[in-house]
Amino acid sequence: MSGNRVLVVDDDADIRDLVALKLQSAGLEVETAFDGISGLSAATNGNFDAIVLDVMMPGMSGIDVLQALRDSGNQTPVIMLTAKNQEHDIEAGFNAGATDYVSKPFSPRELLARVNSLLHRA
Amino acid sequence: MTLFTMDALTWALLGVSAVSLLLLVAMIVLRVVRKFHEQHLARLDVRVRPLVLAIAIAEPEELPELFNKVRELRVFARLQTTDTAARMLAEVNGESRRNLSALLTDQQIVAQALRRISSVDPVRRARAAELIGLVNPPSAIDVLTKLSRDRNREVRIVAVRALGRTTDPRAAEPIEAMLRRRKSAPAWISASALLELNAAAGFQLDNFTMNRNPSVRQIANTLASLMPSPDTGQLLIKSLQKDPDRLVRVSAARALGRLQSRVAVAPLAEAAVTDPHRSVRVSAAAALTQLPEVWTAETLSTLLTNVHEVAVRRAAMPPTSTWPAEGI
Numbered sequence: 306m307s308g309n310r311v312l313v314v315d316d317d318a319d320i321r322d323l324v325a326l327k328l329q330s331a332g333l334e335v336e337t338a339f340d341g342i343s344g345l346s347a348a349t350n351g352n353f354d355a356i357v358l359d360v361m362m363p364g365m366s367g368i369d370v371l372q373a374l375r376d377s378g379n380q381t382p383v384i385m386l387t388a389k390n391q392e393h394d395i396e397a398g399f400n401a402g403a404t405d406y407v408s409k410p411f412s413p414r415e416l417l418a419r420v421n422s423l424l425h426r427a
Numbered sequence: 428m429t430l431f432t433m434d435a436l437t438w439a440l441l442g443v444s445a446v447s448l449l450l451l452v453a454m455i456v457l458r459v460v461r462k463f464h465e466q467h468l469a470r471l472d473v474r475v476r477p478l479v480l481a482i483a484i485a486e487p488e489e490l491p492e493l494f495n496k497v498r499e500l501r502v503f504a505r506l507q508t509t510d511t512a513a514r515m516l517a518e519v520n521g522e523s524r525r526n527l528s529a530l531l532t533d534q535q536i537v538a539q540a541l542r543r544i545s546s547v548d549p550v551r552r553a554r555a556a557e558l559i560g561l562v563n564p565p566s567a568i569d570v571l572t573k574l575s576r577d578r579n580r581e582v583r584i585v586a587v588r589a590l591g592r593t594t595d596p597r598a599a600e601p602i603e604a605m606l607r608r609r610k611s612a613p614a615w616i617s618a619s620a621l622l623e624l625n626a627a628a629g630f631q632l633d634n635f636t637m638n639r640n641p642s643v644r645q646i647a648n649t650l651a652s653l654m655p656s657p658d659t660g661q662l663l664i665k666s667l668q669k670d671p672d673r674l675v676r677v678s679a680a681r682a683l684g685r686l687q688s689r690v691a692v693a694p695l696a697e698a699a700v701t702d703p704h705r706s707v708r709v710s711a712a713a714a715l716t717q718l719p720e721v722w723t724a725e726t727l728s729t730l731l732t733n734v735h736e737v738a739v740r741r742a743a744m745p746p747t748s749t750w751p752a753e754g755i
Contacts, residue, residue, distance in 0.1 A: 317518070319476075319511075319514065319515050319518065320518055322476065322480055323480055323483055323484070323515065323518075323519070323523070326480050326481070326484055327484045330484060409518055410517065410518050410519050410520045410524070411518070411519060411520055411521075412519065412520040412521025412522065412523065412524075413483070413484055413519065413521070413522070413523050414484075414521055414522050414523075415520075415521060
C-alpha cells in the first residue's frame, strides 16, 4: 500500500493527527486539512487515492465537501467520520456519494483496515 | 470644619483612586499571567502531543518504553500529557482507548479520580465520574452507580452519562433505575446513556409500563423500539391501547412504526379510527405508512376509503411518488 496518498480532513486536531499518524505508520502518504474549505481545495488539487472526511465541521460540512467533489466529477473513495448514532449523517453521506463510514468514537486500527480495503479495491 | 471636610474629601478621592489603580493593575497582571499560562500550556501541548499520539497507536510491546518517556517528563509536562490523553480518550475506541487508559492508570490519574469521588467539591466529583466512565476500571460500575445517587444533580447527570460510556452491560440496571426515579436526572439523559450502552439484552419495557411519570413511559416506549426485546411489540400495543396519557399513546404508535412488526398493523389501524385523541389517531395512521407495503396496503386503502377525518387521511397517504388515483 506504500505510495498511496490519503487526505484527512477534520477540524479536531487530536483526531486529525491521530488518523494521520496511524495511516503514516502503515506506509501511506498523508496530507491533512483543518476545515471543509481547505479540505475541498486539497481534494480538488491533489491526486489522492482515498479521503477520510469528518462530517461535523464548522462552515462547510463534510457532506457539503463530498457533494461538491462528486458534482465536479471527482470519484476518489471517501470514508466519512460520523458521530455515533447519527443515522441522518450516515444516510446523507451515502446519498452524497460516500464509499464507507466510521462512527466516533472510533478505532484507528479499524479505520486503517477500511482505508486499506478501499485502496485494494481501487 | 470646611477645611476638615475638604481634607477628608481629598483623602477619600485619593483612596478611591488608589483602590481603582490597584484593581486595574491587578486585572492587567491577572490577564498577563493567564495569557502566559495559556501560552505555556499550548507550548507544552505541542511538546507532549506527539508522545500521546504515539501511545494511542502503539503496539502492546511498545508501551513500557513510551510510558517511561512520560515518567521522565517534568511535572507540568507530565500533567499536560495526561490531560491530552483524557481529552483524546472520549474520541477513540479499540487499541487507542486501551493504550490511553493504561497511560492514565500508570500515571495514577485513575486512582486519583477514585479518591476524588468523595471530594466535597461537586466539580471534582463530576470530573472524576467522567474520567472513570472513559477508562472503565474494574470498580467503575459500583463507583458510578454510587455517584448516580449523588446529592448534586450535575454529578448525577455526569455519572449516568459515564455509565453509558462504559459499554458494560452491567451498567444497564443502574441507568434504568435512574430513568425510573423522577428527581435523579432528566429522563432523556438516562435514555441517551442507555442508547450509548447499546445493551445487548434489549430494553426491558415491562419495567416501565406502570411508571407513574408519563414522560418516563413515553421515553421508555421510544427506547424499546430502538433496542427491542422479544416482548416489545406486545407491550407497545398494550401501551397504545391502554395508556391513559395521550402523549404516551402517541409514542407507542411511533415506536410500533419503527419496530417493523406485522403484529402492529391491526392495533395501529384500530387506534387510527377509535382512539379518543386526534394526535394518537394521526400518529397511528402515520406509523402504518412506515411498515412494509405488503402488510399495510389493504388496511391503508380501507382507512383512506372509510375515514373522513382529513388529518388521519393525510397521515395515511403513501409518499407523494405513489399517490393513489383520484377519488380514493
